[in-house]
Amino acid sequence: MKIGNMEIQGRAALAPMAGVTDAAFRQVCQGFGAAYTVTEMVSARAVTYGDKKTAEIAAVSQDASPVFIQLFGEDPQTIAQAGEMLMALHPDGFDLNMGCPVPKVAGNGAGSALMQDPQKCGEIVSALRRSVPVPVTVKMRAGWDESSKNAVEVAKICQQAGAAALCVHGRTRTQMYQGKADWDIIRQMKEAVSVPVIGNGDVAGAQSARNLLMETGCDMVMVGRGALGNPWVFRQINAYLTDSCTILPPPGIAERLFTMRRHIGLLVELKGEGRAMREARKHAGWYLHGLRGAAEFRRRAGQLCTLEDLDRLVGDVYQRNQQEQEEDL
Structure with missing residues (x-):
């Protein structure tokens, strides 16, 4: 699979998680075969203000490639400026956060709140894509709530704006992390766009990863909470998918x-x-x-x-x- 011109080896990536996917955890997951990793979400506005803590979160110098910096914000030009500034850190790409459900992010018009304004989603992708020479991906949710599952619409707009790949978490913003992820919305997105689609939600191990790939036709899976205290999940998924469904035992x-x-x-x-x-x-x-x-x-x-x-x-x-x-x- 390719994201832009970048060859991706493997079928399972590490999802960005605030307070979790720092450089240390990314390195451990990379060692167990994560196809690519994504930083904790980085505030575009804080980057433009020169915030030192934000620069630390975005640092990727000790990572094995490929690693993406995830940006969040609601203003296209601010995100574009932040991306241009962060190129000094030499990321392999940027991921745009359009899925975070927490109030301090969504309540300020960023994260999953962006899905209520599909055109702005496209404007943000376009602005960042014009400002950086590396691939831009988008991570989104199924929609804001059950009555507005518009991930397919947003995906089409983001692809048109230049997104090189799209990841969808099959829950709405109002679900937060509760209930069952809707894998059908992932299937619908895969059928609607031509760029790679990465499925996220309820991937806890090798068998659920294969089930998600088979049921939706998506190109990859992204593992979030299933990797907590369990970084070898990437080794298990890779073995299961490439070695005739071999189930590796848990580590001793x-x-x-x-x-x-x-x-x-x-x-x-x-x-x-x-x-x-x-x-x-x-x-x-x-x-x-x-x-x-x-x-x-x-x-x-x-x-x-x-x-x-x-x-x-x-x-x-x-x-x-x-x-x-x-x-x-």
């Missing part, structure tokens, strides 16, 4: 803990120990989900302050699981 306790430690170690390198360990608490909780003694271990994960705390936790989790495995024999 050693690999799971090694991956968690590596991930949080990267966080510390990027952000410093104090800040990184606060952010690591949620990641550790996700990695430990489902393990024996998980409730107690996740409680400790919520109190992590140093890498030494993490290493003690890793040792205790490993020892506990080894002991219980021996008892089961």
